[in-house]
Amino acid sequence: MMHGGRIGGKQTIAAVFLFAAMGAATVPAQELDADSVIQRVDASVKARIDHIAGYTVTEHYAVYRGKDATLPAAEMTVKTEYREETGKSYTILSQSGSEFIRKHVLAVLLDNEKKINLPGTREVSWFTSANYKMELKPGGVQRLDGRDCLALAITPIRKATNTIAGTLWVDARDGSIVRIEGSATQSPSIFTGAAQVLRQYVSVKGFPMATQASAVSDSFLLGRTTVTIDYRDYQIQLRPAR
Numbered sequence: 001m002m003h004g005g006r007i008g009g010k011q012t013i014a015a016v017f018l019f020a021a022m023g024a025a026t027v028p029a030q031e032l033d034a035d036s037v038i039q040r041v042d043a044s045v046k047a048r049i050d051h052i053a054g055y056t057v058t059e060h061y062a063v064y065r066g067k068d069a070t071l072p073a074a075e076m077t078v079k080t081e082y083r084e085e086t087g088k089s090y091t092i093l094s095q096s097g098s099e100f101i102r103k104h105v106l107a108v109l110l111d112n113e114k115k116i117n118l119p120g121t122r123e124v125s126w127f128t129s130a131n132y133k134m135e136l137k138p139g140g141v142q143r144l145d146g147r148d149c150l151a152l153a154i155t156p157i158r159k160a161t162n163t164i165a166g167t168l169w170v171d172a173r174d175g176s177i178v179r180i181e182g183s184a185t186q187s188p189s190i191f192t193g194a195a196q197v198l199r200q201y202v203s204v205k206g207f208p209m210a211t212q213a214s215a216v217s218d219s220f221l222l223g224r225t226t227v228t229i230d231y232r233d234y235q236i237q238l239r240p241a242r
Contacts, residue, residue, distance in 0.1 A: 057231050061078070062228045124163065136153075152168045153168075180198070
């Protein structure tokens with residue numbers, strides 16, 4: 001009986017490990033199911049929209065010409081205020097460098113951001129399945145910016161200056177945006193041309209907020225132009241709990 005008990009015990013232990021292994025194997029399958037990943041992305045975007053009523057952030061813009069990535073041709077620091085009811089507004093805190101670039105690149109960029117963040121317009125820029133065709137890219141879970149991420153190929157359903165075709169990296173756990181990289185489908189200015197865009201996000205109060213961005217473009221007048229943006233000092237206003 002002792003011998004039979006050992007066999008039975010070993011079988012029980014083996015069964016436990018088998019079921020544990022089967023359970024572990026199903027987790028990646030669930031995580032990598034394209035439909036469920038896209039649903040998590042949509043849910044994360046909706047949560048941000050539903051909970052954030054407004055925010056302020058300090059943004060530093062720098063414009064570089066050609067291959068020189070050390071000495072900016074123009075700089076501008078602004079305080080940005082976003083309100084759900086009115087969109088974005090800007091207060092310039094400091095600026096320096098080429099007046100032409102500040103007027104025809106940075107001012108145009110800020111003006112375009114105002115327009116695309118107006119109620120009724122900003123909705124097309126949300127990274128959701130309503131605005132983008134999304135396909136889960138091969139490669140499984142990837143470590144990116146210290147987080148386990150999944151990559152989605154995104155193609156805008158409608159082309160606009162605020163839509164991007166490229167790759168969207170999202171947190172594998174909750175679908176929140178971690179990074180975007182791709183091409184703007186339209187140019188906001190005749191002086192810059194369509195841009196290659198990179199934008200990185202961090203979690204602020206549980207919601208993805210941009211922390212760094214860059215846009216590289218070419219035009220007949222300015223040649224190769226790189227705009228970098230650093231975001232800091234977020235102050236988020238959450239909607240009162242209902």
